[in-house]
Amino acid sequence: MGSCHVLHFSPTGGVLKAATALARGMAEARGCELEFWDLTRRQMMPPVFADGDVALLAGPVFGGRMPALMGERLRDTVQTGGKPVPAAVLAVYGNRAYEDALLELADWAGAGCGFRVLAGVTALAEHSMCRSVAAGRPDAADEAQLEDFGRKIAAKMQQPHAEVPGLPGNRPYRQWTPMPVTPVTTGVCIACGRCVMRCPTGAITIGKPEEIDPARCILCMRCVSICPVQARSLPEAAQKAIAQKLAPVAQVHRQNELFL
Template sequence: MTPASVYTLFFSPTGTTARTADAIAAALARDTAQPAVSAPVRRIDLTHGAAAPVTLPPDAVAVIAVPVYGGHVPPLAAERMKQVRGTQTPAVIVAVYGNRAFEKAPAELAALAAAQGFRPVAAGAFIGEHSYSLPATPIAAGRPDADDLARAAAFGAAVRQKLASTKAGEAPATVDVRRLKAPATPLWPLLRFIVFALSYLRRQKRHPVVYLPAVNADLCTHCGRCAAVCPTEAIRRGDELHTDPDRCIRCCACVKGCPVGARTFDTPFAAALARNFGKRKPPVTLL
């Protein structure tokens, strides 16, 4: 099978998932023997709203990518994906996580894609800078970097090769995404983080605290950038000093997107993640 077109279907509040998906898709679409006839790449961005209803044809390939939130597919991303369907369209399942663990997210995304009419033919888990990462508490800071994007491109090329090797009239073989093997985490940092998380949950049960991005009113210029990048409309233009707690998903797009550093997100998880998951993890893939 030679893809007639490649689609990236992604939810990416801070841009890391989009960059990874784009790198995979570009390589998947590229015919190295005839670059002039490479397949077109079309983007379906679910970050700021659901897509218009669309059904992708069986001769296309979809790169379906989401960030990992707490080991799962973000519910908002799953909801917005429901407008996009496949017709047994081959799909590449991509989870992007902040160097801790991807847990169930790739398998959940594969199940969702299959329910929408896609055939998961490959899967990968890639690293992106954690939403909570700050200069004082770096968590996979700057990723995906050049090496990550090169690996994403190599993965896309390998998927194209797999599809090309499929015999005429046959469907590409699917993969069991549950077999995607996570990189090892050193035991002591993992145990230390588990102890922290259990302690945090006990504190929250006794004294619940709602963590939201904070705004330094002296720095805020009311440029509206935070409202523009928020995927849930939790910030209103003209009222940038406030964040709706019922809408905020703690993606930190507003924090990373503020041009003057007026927004911060102070959560005890940032220091715990930076302390325990500083060792660089590589992308993992399944074909």
């Protein structure tokens, strides 16, 4: 019965882990296959949608918003071609707040790409800049809950006159200014090139991985998370500032949420 297309922007893996659990539940309930589309890739073949297909669009929360690059990739490569493809949106955040991100993603999916957004989900994952916050999430309990959410979403998608849900957030979206820093590289770097190849924006210089273009870097933390020798990190001052900002929520156990 069609395919479940998972369109994800997951620089450090947390979004993909949560999206996979949610999509498993959707696919299991519908009896369909999963197809994954990585929006962090600088080049991606556009998905083609057929009758009976559904979709899940999943991204990380950056300062209460979705990363602008994800929106650009969706607009440039993902269109339903006029088909009324039912979709769910998933905003994954690191325990602080998701603010306008879920609504923004739903707007991109609907008006931007042509999906019919019938559900929204927010889920927790380890904070990409301070891994001790929401550490280990999504854990086994989260994954089980997200699978159950997926089954509920699939049931709604079967309804012929399912209504579009109200989602939390505000328009215009909150203003967000990124931190004016880039990751730094230590002398233990082995110049393997992994960060160069997998940087979503192409911000890292080929042959000189210690050089990062600040105009391109979106501080997604992929290069830090995938370095095999842990040669990359945020500057120490930035790490301390982030830890201080997150201290009030560091021990809070937030819940995943489903909006139908």
